[in-house]
Amino acid sequence: MSTPEYYIADYCTIRHHKVYRNGSCTYTAPSSMPLKEFTKGVYSTLEIQYPKFYKMDTLSKLGFLATEILVEKQQLPVETALVIANSAASLDTDRKHQASIVDPTNFYPSPATFVYTLPNIMLGEISIRHQLKSENAFWISEQFDAQWITSYAQLLLQSHKAEKIICGWVDLDTDKYDVFLALISKQGKHPFTAATLNKLYVEH
Amino acid sequence: MATLPEELKTKIIEQLHLEDIEVAEIGDDDPLFGDGLGLDSIDALELIVLLEKEYGIKLKDPKEGKLIFESVNVMAAYIEKNRSK
Amino acid sequence: MNTGVAITGMGILSPIGNTVAENLQALQNAQSSIATIEMIQTRHKEAIKVGEIKKTNQELATTLGLSDTHRFSRTAMLGAIAAKEALQEANITDIDRYKTGFISGTSVGGMDTTEQYYLRFKEEPNYRRFIQAQHAGFTTQTIAHHLGINGYVSTISTACSSAANAIMLGARMIRAGQLDRVVVGGTDALSKFTINGFNSLMILSDEVCTPFDHHRKGLNLGEAAAYLVLESDAMLQKTEKKVLGTVVGWANANDAFHQTASSANGEGAYLAMEQALAIAKLEPNAIDYINAHGTATPNNDLSEGRAMLRIFGQDSVPMFSSTKAYTGHTLAAAGAVEAVYSLLSLREQLIFPNLHFSTPMEEFSLIPQQTIQHRALQTVLSNSFGFGGNCSTLIFTN
Numbered sequence: 001m002s003t004p005e006y007y008i009a010d011y012c013t014i015r016h017h018k019v020y021r022n023g024s025c026t027y028t029a030p031s032s033m034p035l036k037e038f039t040k041g042v043y044s045t046l047e048i049q050y051p052k053f054y055k056m057d058t059l060s061k062l063g064f065l066a067t068e069i070l071v072e073k074q075q076l077p078v079e080t081a082l083v084i085a086n087s088a089a090s091l092d093t094d095r096k097h098q099a100s101i102v103d104p105t106n107f108y109p110s111p112a113t114f115v116y117t118l119p120n121i122m123l124g125e126i127s128i129r130h131q132l133k134s135e136n137a138f139w140i141s142e143q144f145d146a147q148w149i150t151s152y153a154q155l156l157l158q159s160h161k162a163e164k165i166i167c168g169w170v171d172l173d174t175d176k177y178d179v180f181l182a183l184i185s186k187q188g189k190h191p192f193t194a195a196t197l198n199k200l201y202v203e204h
Numbered sequence: 205m206a207t208l209p210e211e212l213k214t215k216i217i218e219q220l221h222l223e224d225i226e227v228a229e230i231g232d233d234d235p236l237f238g239d240g241l242g243l244d245s246i247d248a249l250e251l252i253v254l255l256e257k258e259y260g261i262k263l264k265d266p267k268e269g270k271l272i273f274e275s276v277n278v279m280a281a282y283i284e285k286n287r288s289k
Numbered sequence: 290m291n292t293g294v295a296i297t298g299m300g301i302l303s304p305i306g307n308t309v310a311e312n313l314q315a316l317q318n319a320q321s322s323i324a325t326i327e328m329i330q331t332r333h334k335e336a337i338k339v340g341e342i343k344k345t346n347q348e349l350a351t352t353l354g355l356s357d358t359h360r361f362s363r364t365a366m367l368g369a370i371a372a373k374e375a376l377q378e379a380n381i382t383d384i385d386r387y388k389t390g391f392i393s394g395t396s397v398g399g400m401d402t403t404e405q406y407y408l409r410f411k412e413e414p415n416y417r418r419f420i421q422a423q424h425a426g427f428t429t430q431t432i433a434h435h436l437g438i439n440g441y442v443s444t445i446s447t448a449c450s451s452a453a454n455a456i457m458l459g460a461r462m463i464r465a466g467q468l469d470r471v472v473v474g475g476t477d478a479l480s481k482f483t484i485n486g487f488n489s490l491m492i493l494s495d496e497v498c499t500p501f502d503h504h505r506k507g508l509n510l511g512e513a514a515a516y517l518v519l520e521s522d523a524m525l526q527k528t529e530k531k532v533l534g535t536v537v538g539w540a541n542a543n544d545a546f547h548q549t550a551s552s553a554n555g556e557g558a559y560l561a562m563e564q565a566l567a568i569a570k571l572e573p574n575a576i577d578y579i580n581a582h583g584t585a586t587p588n589n590d591l592s593e594g595r596a597m598l599r600i601f602g603q604d605s606v607p608m609f610s611s612t613k614a615y616t617g618h619t620l621a622a623a624g625a626v627e628a629v630y631s632l633l634s635l636r637e638q639l640i641f642p643n644l645h646f647s648t649p650m651e652e653f654s655l656i657p658q659q660t661i662q663h664r665a666l667q668t669v670l671s672n673s674f675g676f677g678g679n680c681s682t683l684i685f686t687n
Contacts, residue, residue, distance in 0.1 A: 051242055055246075098400070118675075133556065134543065135543075245550055
């Protein structure tokens with residue numbers, strides 16, 4: 001893997017209520033702003049009509065927003081695979097569903113909440129939005145592991161399972177979140193290696 | 205006091221997170237499903253929860269919902285007839 | 290044909306048996322486990338039927354020889370027991386001698402423990418050891434630690450296709466030379482969390498489920514753990530091992546249609562089967578039997594049936610059955626449970642019946658196998674589809 005054929009074409013970070021695309025800050029909000037308002041604010045900058053966004057859980061919203069910012073108006077090939085991981089899985093929504101079945105006098109579990117108690121629903125939302133019918137894998141690991149993501153993504157690319165890949169980290173636990181996605185393709189500025197991916201991850 | 209159809213519209217918008225839609229945009233006889241509000245099968249299930257939570261009406265079969273959720277007026281009439289709270 | 294990756298061990302703990310041998314016996318005797326729930330107190334007791342492993346957490350802990358202060362959730366205990374059986378069958382004792390990995394799928398994780406102790410965390414410090422257990426990754430780490438696996442350990446969470454994806458990932462890593470051997474599969478315990486969630490989706494049946502039947506009313510939830518041991522060719526050359534079968538095809542595709550519902554023409558399922566056949570370098574007519582996902586929800590069976598018709602052709606769909614009426618839908622473990630059943634089909638040359646089928650669906654003329662069949666089987670295809678449009682197919686040969 002010393003001479004990569006693939007490149008990090010674009011990357012997006014959402015962290016500390018700031019949005020970055022390819023290293024430049026494109027949106028910022030006061031750190032005191034509730035996360036729900038922040039995600040709504042980022043959504044409004046996209047200037048798209050996608051009312052389903054409001055129905056998503058926060059994890060899906062973050063993954064959706066980062067993908068929109070990452071790919072902008074480009075048309076992704078159907079064979080764009082998703083290789084995304086996080087640490088807290090869908091814990092944020094799991095807690096909401098759990099809370100709805102604790103009190104026997106107020107026992108109304110919501111189907112719309114329950115469907116998001118799986119972290120890969122975020123991958124489904126991204127796939128629906130961009131009509132990606134390719135491989136989707138969701139991993140749970142303690143922290144962002146550039147080495148693992150790179151080696152698995154390379155495996156998919158080298159075996160022609162995917163033309164492009166969106167890979168990275170979308171983690172959420174209560175109000176703490178950390179989002180970093182990269183679009184891997186045959187063209188780009190940064191060679192697709194674990195070291196580069198990690199460098200871009202820690203950039204902001 | 206708001207009429208039942210008006211009250212329902214507010215509750216539907218809230219329950220289904222229809223953040224882009226105002227109460228005034230939903231007609232009493234507009235079809236709720238299909239193109240109108242862009243609702244899907246999960247929204248139908250959420251409306252079933254709404255019936256139980258707000259009006260004490262328990263549906264056993266999701267297919268029943270199809271008829272009841274035809275429009276705000278149809279839904280209001282069903283609630284008037286069957287509500288237990 | 291693709292030479293595939295060898296399977297040298299399998300283990301399973303399911304509602305129809307505590308070992309591979311017990312599961313085989315129940316499958317041969319058409320013994321379903323589906324009944325009224327006993328182990329969990331739930332308000333839905335009368336309205337649903339489930340597949341339970343009739344062992345208390347205390348009994349499971351005793352089986353594993355755990356101390357009183359252990360942090361194993363039920364999901365972790367089920368997993369550890371099944372994985373141990375798989376390693377035993379593969380005759381692996383020197384676990385750290387070679388590069389050995391553990392890849393496990395789960396969707397519930399330690400949720401069962403959380404809901405049991407949640408309200409008592411405050412008052413009783415003794416239970417706080419389970420707070421961390423809620424984390425899905427913790428379940429996997431706990432099992433890996435118990436097995437003594439210190440190499441590559443990973444958790445996959447892609448709903449009901451999790452275990453199938455774990456098997457696919459393991460096969461790829463063996464192929465790529467990243468691991469010498471790997472334990473792959475999944476585990477999920479029954480919990481109020483899932484019972485209430487699926488109940489809110491109104492897809493739980495109050496009777497024993499009837500996959501592919503016109504009058505199907507929904508699924509039965511189940512709980513299980515199952516694992517396979519995959520080994521590289523180099524490892525096989527080093528040790529003279531009995532090979533149970535080979536995984537030759539694997540693929541995952543997204544349906545890109547809806548968060549939970551499958552598309553009407555089963556696009557994701559179609560793509561997963563098509564690509565798994567391509568990886569296996571097999572034509573559709575090489576498939577002798579399909580262990581279908583067949584959850585018995587109105588949506589899944591129609592969508593999966595249509596996808597099978599598209600792949601195999603109107604009059605050429607191989608013999609198929611769903612084994613969900615034995616175990617219930619074991620969620621993240623289902624792909625591994627059905628991988629074990631597929632391997633048993635190949636070993637015993639048996640097709641296990643699709644229980645409780647009576648009326649063909651209106652939309653097509655597909656009829657599952659209803660009686661046990663002795664057939665010369667070489668190639669079995671197994672489907673596992675999850676929420677989020679996540680569709681996976683595995684192909685096994687003997």
